[in-house]
Amino acid sequence: MRFLVITSAPTLKTENGYEAYGPYVYEMDIWFKYAKEITILCPTSYPTDFFIKPFENQSINIIKAPYLETKTITGVLSLIWKIPFILFIITREMIRADHIHLRCPGNISLLGAVIQVFFPKKKKTAKYAGNWDPKSKQPLSYRFQKWILSNTILTKKIKVLVYGEWPGQTKNILPFFTASYWKSEMEEVIQREYDKKLIFLFIGTLSKGKRPLLTLQIIHELLKRGINCKLDVYGDGEQKEILIDFIKKNNLHTAIELHGNKNKEVVKAQLQKAHFLILPSVSEGWPKVIAEAMFWGCMPISNSVSCIPWMLGEDERGVLIPSDLDEIVNTLISEVNDTTRLQNKSNAAVKWSRKYTLDLFENKIKQIM
The missing domain is CATH 3.40.50.2000 (Glycogen Phosphorylase B;)
Structure with missing residues (x-):
């Protein structure tokens, strides 16, 4: 199975191999156990330091996506060429994939959420790591991602993993959790x-x-x-x-x-x-x-x-x-x-x-x- 991960979380190439944010790596190591081929579409650099850990499975194909920066005028202007390029590589990799996995919310996963609409027959999952509370005040980009992932007309064959149990959700939404310890660690x-x-x-x-x-x-x-x-x-x-x-x-x-x-x-x-x-x-x-x-x-x-x-x-x-x-x-x-x-x-x-x-x-x- 060709497993495609689309995320804004950067994967860095270091002397230890491919590394990323520690808690994210702990989780993705489990997902990767059940994939034959792994591709991560993500940034490969980040402007500040953060806690990183190497993936257990280093047989990963990294597709570099530009880091999207919107806090400066230069960053905003760069979106003119970055967004079309990211849309192109997302589309190309989705064509190749058997299973599309979105890590939301995020700028790149937002673009992925839009493009996945055109792949209704592909198997998909999305991990929404933010606040799914329908009543909470959130940025427009977050609300848009929640809307398109929930929409059963636009988004097909998907399980959207969200934290907590909320009323009035569509069949796309699956209440989920995350964990830190094995039973053996009790x-x-x-x-x-x-x-x-x-x-x-x-x-x-x-x-x-x-x-x-x-x-x-x-x-x-x-x-x-x-x-x-x-x-x-x-x-x-x-x-x-x-x-x-x-x-x-x-x-x-x-x-x-x-x-x-x-x-x-x-x-x-x-x-x-x-x-x-x-x-x-x-x-x-x-x-x-x-x-x-x-x-x-x-x-x-x-x-x-x-x-x-x-x-x-x-x-x-x-x-x-x-x-x-x-x-x-x-x-x-x-x-x-x-x-x-x-x-x-x-x-x-x-x-x-x-x-x-x-x-x-x-x-x-x-x-x-």
Whole structure:
């Protein structure tokens, strides 16, 4: 089977072979097990550094697509020649493919979503990694991709894998999930002691959308109200200096520590012993770090975006927080004062998340392929 992947995620050629963004590679390694010939149509460079990992299967045919940049006048003008060229190579590769796989949302996958309309007899899948919530406010390009993929007249023979279960969806849409651990990796969960110092984690990119500064503000307010707690931050990004300034200004060196990017094993060790994970993102798809935290009994604290309320069973397996800082702090103080309820939530989180293993994920992918 000739398997074609169309994505905006860059694949880089390094001394280790073909490499791409780590979490993307972990997933695509599973898809590639069930393909005879693999072609990835994608950019082969990126303007900033990111965490990369080599693909297990290095027998990959890379079709270079220009990187689409729209933040400068030069970048916008370059679209005049880049878009026709990308449309041409997408069409050429779709003609050759047996199975077309779109990684959405993204600029190149948007073009792929348009061209696939002209291949109604080809088998297709699309992984929509963004927020599928029909009520959420999203860019026009994202809404267009969701519309064309859902449309059963324009888009045939496709399974669109989306995060969460949403009402009123067409037959094209398949509620899905992602996973981080195999069944063989399951270990006994450490029972937390909620009457001692509480350890909070923030794990993710230090970007405006992830709102790490809000996380620091929450911890600062909890400390001012007498809650014995500590925050460990794992990740890097554009807001790092802002966080450093906040820590200095409020003399929080002993309560908040920035660790930078760490590997999977280091993160796992922290999730196994911390009490809470805070993720107050503006938007998410399937937040893997929340599922990973739940897997080890580390209770997630997050807001009601995308499929997070479904993952948390509303408030049964975690804490859903409001948008106002004072209300967030009041909610958390109420939660930490009920240790029995916290333990029940932690146990429920473990039970739910351990259903979604890589074993199940691979089995589902095999069925789809």
